[in-house]
Each structure stands twice: as structure tokens, then as C-alpha cells.
Amino acid sequence: MQRLMPRSLQGQLLLAIAMALLLAQGISAALLWRAQSDRREAAMVHAAAIRLFAAGREEGLFGGRKFHSRDLPPEARRLRVERAEVSPLRTGESRQDDAEHELKEVFAEQGVELKEVVVVHRPITENADLIRREARIAARMGDHAPPRAREQMVAAIHTSDRGWITVAMPMRGPDEGLLISLLGQTLLLYGLLVGAIALIVGRITRPLAALTGRLEQFASTRDAAGQLAPQGPNDVRRLIIAHNAMEHRIAALLDEKDVMLGAIGHDLKTPLAALRVRIESVEDDAERDKMAATIEDIVRSLDDILSLARVGRPSDPREPAELKALVGQVADEFEDMGEPVTFAPGERIVAPVRVTWLRRGLRNLVSNALRYGGGAARITLEREGAMAVIRVEDDGPGIPEGRIGAMMEPFTRGEPSRNSATGGAGLGLTLARAIAEQHGGALVLANRRNSDGSVAGLTATLTLPLA
């Protein structure tokens, strides 16, 4: 049941409307059907009344002249009238109250007050005369014959002078033609309405679906190019126009941000460059080296901040690069600085990457491992299925399980003191993860455990798609 329930707006709207329409049309068809059978019954009562009235006149009752049979309507003309001293009502038969009332009314309109009337339905089988007549009609009319009657209506009036006068007439079941035309009419109407509504709902939901697709596209590209043209009903049209305006605004904000970051980068790096030149005149080598290191720290933090702000909108394309050489180069850089970083080169793996970005992300992971991970870092590179997997392991205390997620957030460091002596803006992991995601990959941090359950160190796993 849950599975059959449509989830889309179009499906749900259509289902609700179709159900409501089915119900309404069902009720209306049933009412029509009911009115039809009421009318048939009333016509029979009238025919019986006329025939009984005519029979009464023949007996000299009710006053007035006798009817000629041609004065009678054709359905009344052929009815056979019987007379009896006792009521035709048999025990156990249920009387048709409505019909009896109707019969009395007809006579009352002619100024005849009847004491008692009886109307009952009986199987046709005991009336040989009616069965014969039905057979004749069927023989004469062939395929066009009305359905054979299964029941007869027996109507009787009690007159004080002449006892009971009874007339029996065949009761025809519902006309199949009528039933079919009623059903056909209902279905046609139903089909037309549901079709029209499906069109309207489609007209509303199609642009909505297009807008959803566009939103998804914009979320990944953040580029205002390729916007939807306003379409659909006015409300949806306005939604699309508003969305387009918002896209432009977001794109403009992002552009503005890039320009601003460029300006900040320029405005801060130029004085830093000047400072870097000036410290060359410092005589004390040790002092000068410290100054240079400080400037380098500032520049690294600045680069991290600028990179993080730009990582979602890289301006350079991906190109196939050999990862073994790339990882090896990062390891070499650390080795050159005297850091204990080992890289066991395995097979050559080529993947489409943005080399500058990936190198930066990897550097961050390695310096993190060196800074917090007990001093040594091991890098491995492997192919696992359709992914290249780079692991950076350290032998440090790891990260408390509950803090692993928080470590990826900007400006978070392992120790809460934010001691600046340990360096960095706290953006290393955030940036590394953003770079992994920029490549369609992922960064996962996990504690590595010894066999006794104690933490052996932290493993940062960077996965990159190979295609």
C-alpha cells in the first residue's frame, strides 16, 4: 500500500482528484438509476390504475361512460382484468406501500375514494397468460425485445359493489441499454475530467520539476548561466522569476567575494613581501630566520583562508596526473625540511585532479600528522576499486571519537587552548576535506587501534575517484 502511494505532487493531486470524482460520479449515477426505476414503477402504477378505472366503468362503477379500448394508452390496453370476492393478498406477501398510496391518489384525483387497495410483486411463473405474452413479444421483436420480465406486479382495488378487481402486469428489469449508456456516460465524463486535470496538473508540476533540476545544478556549479525561462501558470512563473533573481544575486555575491579575496590577498601580501625584503638587512642570521619563519606562517594561514573561500569555485580544470609522483613530491618536501615522513611508493595511478589543490590538501594532512601525531607520518597510496586511496598515518593519541566530526570544522584545533605556538589557522583539515569533496572524493578520519583496544594513532583517508 505504502509502495503504491504516489510521492510526487502530480501523482498525489491526480489520485485525490480521481478518487473524489469517482465517488461523486458513482453517487450521481446511483441517484440517476434510482430515479429511473422510480419512474418506471410510477408508470406501471398509472397504467394499472387506468386499466382498473376502465374496468370499473365497464361494471358501471365510478359514474361516467364506458371507455373504449382505443381510449386507453397502449400499455394499459392489453392488461387482463380479473374479479374476485376476496383480496388477492396472500399471507406472507409484502405490500408495496408507496405504490398502493400512488394508486389511491390516482383514483382520488378522479373523485373516487377507495377503501382498500393492494399492490404486491410476485414471480411471473404462476401467470401463464403473462408468460405467453412475453414469449410472443420476444418472438416478434427478436433481438430488439425488451428483457424478459421475471416478476409481475399485481394491483387490486376493492369496490363495495363488485368486490376485488385485479390487474397483473409484467415487471421488466432495468433496461440494459440504459444501464450501458449510463455507465458509458459516467466513464466518458470521468475520463474527460481526469484527462483535463492531468493536463493542468502537468502544466503546474512540469516547470516545478524543471526548477528542481535547475536548483540541483546551481547548487553544484554555482553558475548563473543556463537559467530556466519562466513557464507554467502564473504562480510557478513568478517562482521561477524569483529563483532566477536569487541565483543572480548569489552568483554576484560569490563573484564579489572572489574579487574581495583577491584584493585582500594582494593588499596583505604586498606589505608582507616588503617586510620579507626588509628583514634581509637584519645582521643576526638566527633572528632573521625566525622573522622569515613568522612571515611564512602568516602567509600560510592567509593562503589557507583564501583557499578555503575559493575551494568551492576552482578556476582551473582537472587534468590527468600521476598520483605516485604527486604524493612523492609532497613527501620529499617534508623530508627536505628534516621531517620524518615516509612514503612507500606502490603502483602508478593516474587520476583527474587539480594538482595545486590536491598537493595543498595533502600537505595539510601530513603537517597535521606531524604536529599532533607524535612526530612521524607514513603515507600510502593504493588503488581500491574505482578510487585512489591516500592514507596518512601517525602514531599519536588519535582524536576522541566524539570530536572527530568537530575536527573538520573551520578554526578547530585538537587542543582547545588554541595555542598559536602550534601554528596554523585551524583550517588544515577543513580545507583538506573541502579539496577532497571538490574532486568528488572524501576525507575520513579514524583512530587506529592496537589488538588490546588502545589507540595506536590516527589515519586520515583521502579517497579520489579515478575517473
Place this chain on the structure above:
Amino acid sequence: MKPMPDTEPVRLLLVDDEAALREPLAEYLSRQGFAVSQAVSAAQARTILQNETPELVLLDIMMPGEDGLSLCRHLSEARAIPVILLTARGEATDRIVGLEIGADDYVVKPFEPRELVARIRSVLRRAAKAAPPAAEEELFEFEGWRLDPLKRRLTDPSGAMVSISSVEFRLLMAFVEHPRQVLDRDRLLDMVQGREAHLFDRAVDNQVSRLRRKIEADSRNPTLIQTVWGGGYMLAADVRRIKVPT
């Protein structure tokens, strides 16, 4: 750093709108033995260039008015004066754009002044050696490997980019410019003297082995860069120079 041994000091033109950087840098370069003229804008630089011809121009990219890239194009096309770009942005695209329009090198601010001096000497050496700077359109190819001296890019036979450090790049340049010649350690050291010279002279062998790890199928049994008995290395491959349209 000792001054250049030449009797005539090398003339440089430094173009940067930021006085805070331009002045101390000019001062520093003068102390290093260069004769430095200064310009605060591309327009002023053009005026100065009418009267004197510097041997090299140091050019800031981001300047009000005409920017550094535009002046750089003019210098390399009309004047054939080597250019080193000073850029505040570090994004790869900026670097490539700068080099494609004819800059000979670039440094990213803030740079180490000594590194800048090393780059200036390196560019001047190259300019003195290769008279037509059109060599920039050249690629070196050996055994399917391609080295692009302009973009400092190495690609393997499948076309995938292989990261190399700048020392490795210069080392490889030395090899492809002298294929099938034995280069001893001193010669190699001399040819790749650059910014990381202080690292390099400690470990020529180390750098060669790093390069081997990147380009050899089996770095323990090298076939491309072979060790020659008696203390030297040789690129055991033929090198083709390929012209590529820029």
C-alpha cells in the same frame, strides 16, 4: 650573496605601484650588485623604456591602469626583454597565463629575496645562452615523456601530468639539453643552481634518485638516467625538440 662578478652591473627595471615593496626591493637588489630603475606604473615603465634598455624587467601583475600582463606582452613581443612577474595571487591559472604571454618566470609574493636573485640570474643565463626566446614554444620529448620548459610540466607517455619539484625540473632540463652526455655532479650542480641551491648541493644523488622514482619503470634498475662509473649521470635516451603552436 656576493655581487655579480661582471664589471658592468646588470640593469634591471622594477615596475610595481606599491612603494612599500618597490623601494626596499630596489635597495636590496642594488646591494646585490644590480643597477635598478623604478617605475610606479606601466605607463611610466614605457617612458623609461624609450631611453634605456634594461636587461630584465621585474613586473607586478596587479597595478592600476595598464596591468602587468599587458605590459609583459608588449615587452616580450616588441622588445625581447626577459620578464619576471611578481604576483600576489598563487593560483595556477595566473601563473600559466603569465608564462603564456611571454614572461620568463614568476615569483609569488611574498617571495624570498634570495630566491628572486637566483631566478634573475637563471633567467639572464638562459637569455644569454638561447638568443631567440622563441625556444619557449618548444617541448622536449624522450621515450614518450614530454617536458614543457615554459610551464615546467612533465607528462608521461600516456599524457598524465607528473609532479616534479623545481630542482627536479632543472635537473631534468640539464639532462634533456645534454642527452647522452655524461654530466658529473659538479657540472649538474652548476647547471641547476637555483633557489634551493642550499638544499641541492647536499644531495645531487638524492635528487637524481627522486627523479628516477618518477620517470623510471623500476628505479632500482634505471634505464633512462644511468649512473656512469667514475661519478656522473647520463640521460640514455634521444631527445626530440617539438614545436607546439602557442
